[in-house]
Amino acid sequence: MKSYDLIVVGAGIVGAACADCASEAGLRVALVEPGPIGGGATAAAMGHLVAMDDDPAELALARYSLGLWQAMADLPQAEYRRCGTLWVAASEEDRARIPAKLARLDAAGVAARAVDARELYRLEPALVAGLAGGLLVPADAVVFPPAVARHLVERALRRGTAFYRSGASHIGAAAGVRLHDHSELSGPVLVATGCALPQLLPGLPLRPRKGHLAITDRYPGTVHHQVLELGYADSAHGEADSSVAFNVQPRPTGQILIGSSREYGATTPEVSLPMVRRMLQRAFRFMPVLRQLDALRLWTGFRPVSADGQPYLGRVAGRRDVWVAAGHEGLGITTSLGSARLVVDLVLGRRPAIDPQPYDPARVAR
Amino acid sequence: MRDGYDVLVVGAGPAGLAAAAAAAGHGARVGLIDAQAGAGGQVWRREVARTGPALARRGIAAALGHPGVAWLPQTQVVGAEAGALLVEDPQGGRWLGYRALVLAAGARELLLPFPGWTLPGVTGAGGLQALAKQGWPLRGCRVVIAGSGPLLLAAAVTARRHGAELLGVYEQAGGEHLRRFARGLWRWPGKAAQAAWMRARLAGVPYRCGSVVRRASGEARVQAVEVDGPHGLQRIACDLLAVGYGLLPNVELARLLGCALRQSGAHPCVDTDSRQRTSVEGIYAAGELCGIGGRDSARLEGAIAGHAAAGDDAGAARLQRPRRHARRFAERLDRHFALDPRVRALAEADTVICRCEDVPLSALDGHADARSARLATRCGMGACQGRICGGALAELGRFPRDGSRPPLFPARLSTLAADPVSFRDP
Ligand SMILES: Cc1cc2nc3c(=O)[nH]c(=O)nc-3n(C[C@H](O)[C@H](O)[C@H](O)COP(=O)(O)OP(=O)(O)OC[C@H]3O[C@@H](n4cnc5c(N)ncnc54)[C@H](O)[C@@H]3O)c2cc1C
Numbered sequence: 001m002k003s004y005d006l007i008v009v010g011a012g013i014v015g016a017a018c019a020d021c022a023s024e025a026g027l028r029v030a031l032v033e034p035g036p037i038g039g040g041a042t043a044a045a046m047g048h049l050v051a052m053d054d055d056p057a058e059l060a061l062a063r064y065s066l067g068l069w070q071a072m073a074d075l076p077q078a079e080y081r082r083c084g085t086l087w088v089a090a091s092e093e094d095r096a097r098i099p100a101k102l103a104r105l106d107a108a109g110v111a112a113r114a115v116d117a118r119e120l121y122r123l124e125p126a127l128v129a130g131l132a133g134g135l136l137v138p139a140d141a142v143v144f145p146p147a148v149a150r151h152l153v154e155r156a157l158r159r160g161t162a163f164y165r166s167g168a169s170h171i172g173a174a175a176g177v178r179l180h181d182h183s184e185l186s187g188p189v190l191v192a193t194g195c196a197l198p199q200l201l202p203g204l205p206l207r208p209r210k211g212h213l214a215i216t217d218r219y220p221g222t223v224h225h226q227v228l229e230l231g232y233a234d235s236a237h238g239e240a241d242s243s244v245a246f247n248v249q250p251r252p253t254g255q256i257l258i259g260s261s262r263e264y265g266a267t268t269p270e271v272s273l274p275m276v277r278r279m280l281q282r283a284f285r286f287m288p289v290l291r292q293l294d295a296l297r298l299w300t301g302f303r304p305v306s307a308d309g310q311p312y313l314g315r316v317a318g319r320r321d322v323w324v325a326a327g328h329e330g331l332g333i334t335t336s337l338g339s340a341r342l343v344v345d346l347v348l349g350r351r352p353a354i355d356p357q358p359y360d361p362a363r364v365a366r
Numbered sequence: 367m368r369d370g371y372d373v374l375v376v377g378a379g380p381a382g383l384a385a386a387a388a389a390a391g392h393g394a395r396v397g398l399i400d401a402q403a404g405a406g407g408q409v410w411r412r413e414v415a416r417t418g419p420a421l422a423r424r425g426i427a428a429a430l431g432h433p434g435v436a437w438l439p440q441t442q443v444v445g446a447e448a449g450a451l452l453v454e455d456p457q458g459g460r461w462l463g464y465r466a467l468v469l470a471a472g473a474r475e476l477l478l479p480f481p482g483w484t485l486p487g488v489t490g491a492g493g494l495q496a497l498a499k500q501g502w503p504l505r506g507c508r509v510v511i512a513g514s515g516p517l518l519l520a521a522a523v524t525a526r527r528h529g530a531e532l533l534g535v536y537e538q539a540g541g542e543h544l545r546r547f548a549r550g551l552w553r554w555p556g557k558a559a560q561a562a563w564m565r566a567r568l569a570g571v572p573y574r575c576g577s578v579v580r581r582a583s584g585e586a587r588v589q590a591v592e593v594d595g596p597h598g599l600q601r602i603a604c605d606l607l608a609v610g611y612g613l614l615p616n617v618e619l620a621r622l623l624g625c626a627l628r629q630s631g632a633h634p635c636v637d638t639d640s641r642q643r644t645s646v647e648g649i650y651a652a653g654e655l656c657g658i659g660g661r662d663s664a665r666l667e668g669a670i671a672g673h674a675a676a677g678d679d680a681g682a683a684r685l686q687r688p689r690r691h692a693r694r695f696a697e698r699l700d701r702h703f704a705l706d707p708r709v710r711a712l713a714e715a716d717t718v719i720c721r722c723e724d725v726p727l728s729a730l731d732g733h734a735d736a737r738s739a740r741l742a743t744r745c746g747m748g749a750c751q752g753r754i755c756g757g758a759l760a761e762l763g764r765f766p767r768d769g770s771r772p773p774l775f776p777a778r779l780s781t782l783a784a785d786p787v788s789f790r791d792p
């Protein structure tokens with residue numbers, strides 16, 4: 001039986017980052033993935049690297065990760081672009097949220113500033129007239145997530161990581177995995193299977209939350225920043241069965257990526273035109289010029305949502321050598337690099353750079 | 367204009383026109399949709415400066431002239447839900463409701479990559495025909511036509527009529543195959559007459575069998591082609607090269623609607639029973655969509671589908687014999703124009719496969735399916751969404767194009783957000 005220092009299960013962006021990090025630390029790593037690298041939620045994602053500040057633990061992990069992302073800034077295939085995030089206020093009520101948001105970002109060391117209505121239209125002339133202002137986070141960026149996942153895996157492979165193109169069907173009581181082809185690998189296991197987590201670790205609850213995205217043909221110069229409505233957090237953190245929010249992104253190709261929708265209870269990947277309609281109508285309210293643009297493609301993906309919205313990062317309670325890094329919901333591209341560093345630090349018995357306690361899987365007792 | 371139809375027909379080629387006329391003849395309220403401005407489909411596409419052949423005129427008049435048929439030109443189907451299609455026309459997007467649906471979306475050309483195929487001045491064979499009919503200047507232009515199938519001759523006739531100087535028609539099928547095909551043609555007198563008519567119009571133009579264009583070359587556009595024939599390699603200087611390797615059914619809408627497909631060679635077509643019923647209740651398919659068969663089987667299947675969709679089984683039953691006869695012709699075409707393996711080996715490592723995103727063949731090595739290739743290379747992510755490279759890659763034995771989703775064609779965002787209320791029956 002082949003034996004490893006760490007067996008990473010799943011090669012989404014989180015598993016890819018874990019394999020990268022562990023191999024960099026000198027561990028003998030195996031990576032297990034039956035599908036294309038980054039072919040799960042990672043392939044569906046918008047790739048917005050964003051300092052989300054609605055929860056302190058979320059912000060701490062995002063902030064830590066955003067620092068690590070700097071190392072990818074010059075990697076051509078990552079398509080990294082520091083376009084910044086422009087949060088727009090649709091109403092006075094939205095605008096009233098700005099000072100508190102600024103204070104939270106400032107406390108975490110994220111540079112941000114308020115933007116008045118005049119500057120708002122200078123930054124994004126395509127926004128609908130009558131908006132109250134906004135908030136700019138200049139260092140936020142965008143990437144092409146599946147390409148980053150591939151890059152991380154390639155780097156790990158160059159350091160000797162063994163790749164198994166197969167799925168894991170079973171995790172040993174203490175450690176080790178059995179693969180679908182019935183072969184077995186021994187050693188500590190790190191489960192990074194995104195939405196599929198409960199299949200291997202039923203004790204950790206996870207719900208898929210479906211999202212739709214649309215991409216347009218090439219219209220360079222139409223949108224300059226990742227632009228979101230300040231009310232985005234209500235959609236992201238609300239418990240509604242379904243919600244939509246205005247969220248657009250300029251791709252380096254000149255294409256525009258348009259989101260976003262969130263749905264619990266939808267389990268099939270088909271595009272739902274009623275949901276697309278809601279999502280687009282929301283976007284038109286903020287950016288009417290979008291109506292005229294041609295869409296090339298619509299797609300869907302599933303965000304892995306943990307019991308409390310924070311990812312599970314750390315040792316699985318009651319298992320000596322079984323670790324987990326999953327449940328990043330709609331922020332797993334941003335937080336992948338920090339999550340991997342944190343978990344690998346824990347595996348190695350090192351002290352992580354940020355407090356790991358809020359992400360400890362032991363918090364959910366089932 | 368009312369938005370709910372008893373029978374909605376997608377595609378106004380020979381199949382869709384016949385379906386619309388047949389269904390309207392039974393009193394059904396019919397909607398007939400086509401993305402093009404004129405009716406007629408691929409074969410009866412009207413020329414800017416000519417009126418079409420008599421058969422085409424009659425076929426078009428029988429449908430468009432019927433008071434029960436609402437003709438909806440320049441209307442593209444981009445999405446679907448149970449009982450309604452999302453369409454886009456120059457005014458915008460809307461939903462059209464139906465009780466029965468006839469899919470007659472026809473076929474497109476199979477373009478296979480070879481070195482130089484993306485140079486300006488290289489088109490498909492049908493593409494050349496369409497350009498000529500649109501009034502593109504061909505006078506004095508030196509044209510080489512290559513690929514496979516009777517479409518090459520049709521394209522040659524059109525190009526010549528528009529003043530092109532035809533340097534030759536190069537058919538990949540071997541001479542023995544073509545002679546056997548020609549010997550059996552007497553059983554379809556209409557086809558035999560058509561073939562004779564075309565050959566007469568192409569008097570003096572070399573027609574070479576067993577010949578494949580290996581490469582096109584030129585500085586800013588095509589200047590020469592290299593033809594590999596029974597007598598070796600030949601270099602021909604030319605201004606235009608038209609290459610088409612046959613046709614490929616437009617199954618995307620049928621697939622989106624959940625209709626069962628079957629494989630015909632490397633490509634899927636829609637599976638129907640003898641009444642043109644698909645696996646989905648209330649949805650019929652006819653013409654090239656059900657397997658490449660040509661104009662005659664398209665017309666007959668369209669009529670069968672129209673009768674069946676309007677509830678006239680006897681009408682559909684009456685046309686079974688002629689339909690089988692027409693389909694037998696299609697089987698012969700398939701057999702005798704089968705692609706030579708040489709044709710699948712033309713693309714080299716650096717030959718571009720996906721023109722939209724500039725992806726070379728070598729970049730696709732190691733990818734077992736379209737999705738994995740798309741994620742790693744952007745192959746099929748461009749404006750055509752794999753409509754061209756997907757067919758080629760399936761033919762080359764790499765992997766099939768993956769499933770359909772809305773929008774089937776690029777569509778305005780406002781169309782995708784169209785209000786569904788309008789499809790409720792008036
Ligand atoms: C529409 C949408 C937009 C998003 N936008 C953003 C954004 O802009 N910014 C951001 O930061 N985040 C975004 N996200 C969230 C982000 O995509 C996810 O949080 C992140 O991709 C999760 O990564 P993962 O590696 O955990 O999961 P995945 O990418 O799903 O990877 C899990 C992998 O595990 C594999 N696997 C499953 N079971 C097994 C098994 N038994 N054995 C072996 N392998 C297995 C799967 O094949 C898969 O490759 C978005 C998500 C969606 C759906």
Ligand SMILES: Cc1cc2nc3c(=O)[nH]c(=O)nc-3n(C[C@H](O)[C@H](O)[C@H](O)COP(=O)(O)OP(=O)(O)OC[C@H]3O[C@@H](n4cnc5c(N)ncnc54)[C@H](O)[C@@H]3O)c2cc1C
Nearest residue numbers: 377379380381401407408409443471472492520653654661
């Ligand atoms: C480029 C080309 C040239 C050809 N030239 C000849 C020729 O000269 N002689 C000959 O005998 N045969 C020719 N053929 C073969 C031709 O396919 C058949 O002879 C015959 O036209 C098939 O009839 P049909 O009704 O099945 O399909 P078609 O004639 O192809 O008609 C299908 C129609 O559906 C429409 N359509 C498709 N999808 C949508 C959508 N989503 N929304 C709205 N409308 C849609 C198309 O615009 C088209 O008008 C040609 C084929 C091609 C592809």
